[in-house]
Amino acid sequence: MHNILNIDLNLLKLFTVLYQNGSVSETADALNISQSACSHALTRLRHKLDNDLFIRIDNKMIPTQFSEHLAAKILPAMELLQVGLQPREQFNPDTDTTYTIAATDYTAWCLKPLIEYMHQHHPRIAIRLITLEQRIPEEKLKTGQIDFACGFSHQAEQSQSIFGLTWLTDSYVTLTSKQHPLAFKTTLSIEDFISYQHILIAPWNEGRGVVDKALIKNKVLRDIALTTPFGLSAPFMLIGTHWILTLPRKYAQYVSDKLALKIHQPPITIPEYKLKLYSHKTRQQDPKIIWFSGILQKIFNPTYCEEVN
16 A cells, blocks of 8 residues: 655656656656656656556557556546635625624624625625624634624734734723712712722623723722623613713713713723724635725724734
8 A cells, every 4th residue: 555645746746747648758848847857756656656657659658557547546636636726716795695703792883884884785795793702712713613703902912823903993981870979070080980889891701891900000999889791781770870880982972862871081091992803814815804804994994903913
């Protein structure tokens, strides 16, 4: 039995070409090697397979019975390899395609302009949003179980395998009900801020968040009354309470008038957050991934892209 691991695959390529044209000189030309190198390579293959492979008859290389048997297996395999080496077709948005995106409730809400655009311009494209069980589900991105993860960050990240496209940057504001004792203040102090209980939005069940890290820099802590992974419902929890909620400005402005809530500037410096579309670097040349990323950039026109390196 001959082990393919012990055979130079270039020799099988030579076998394929020689079987098809029956000429050593033509094979040498096709492989861009000298006729002498072609003859030496054929000799090596004969030794490896312990068979003459071709017999010269009337200046033509005639395959042996063993070669005929070998060609029946090798030629289809070579054709399959040739097909596999062809450039991938461009993505066609007019075919039925589903994109699976892991997201939090808030990041899914922010994707609404993209979803509306797809509905209007590419109705054959379906978007499937699923729960983001961890901030960056690397393994599912790699295996293609999901195409993207829509998350956020506050600082530079380090990863050899994940690419992050920043498509929205925003700041944080603080919300209270309009009946809250602080509602009539134009400026909140840190003492005001920590005098009342807070709601913590924790998409991945964190014990503390970016606000707490900022407070620690000021050597103070806050009292958490409610921790919830549901960012969109968090403002509703303020109604009828003296709780405080710090959340992204974009959603706070959307919901404040509807729920009669007051927007405040936080009394501490909180880093801006960046919404990111994460994908796996092994899929960066996938036409499906390239096309969707281009649409995202077209709609939101981000000022820069960040690679998680």
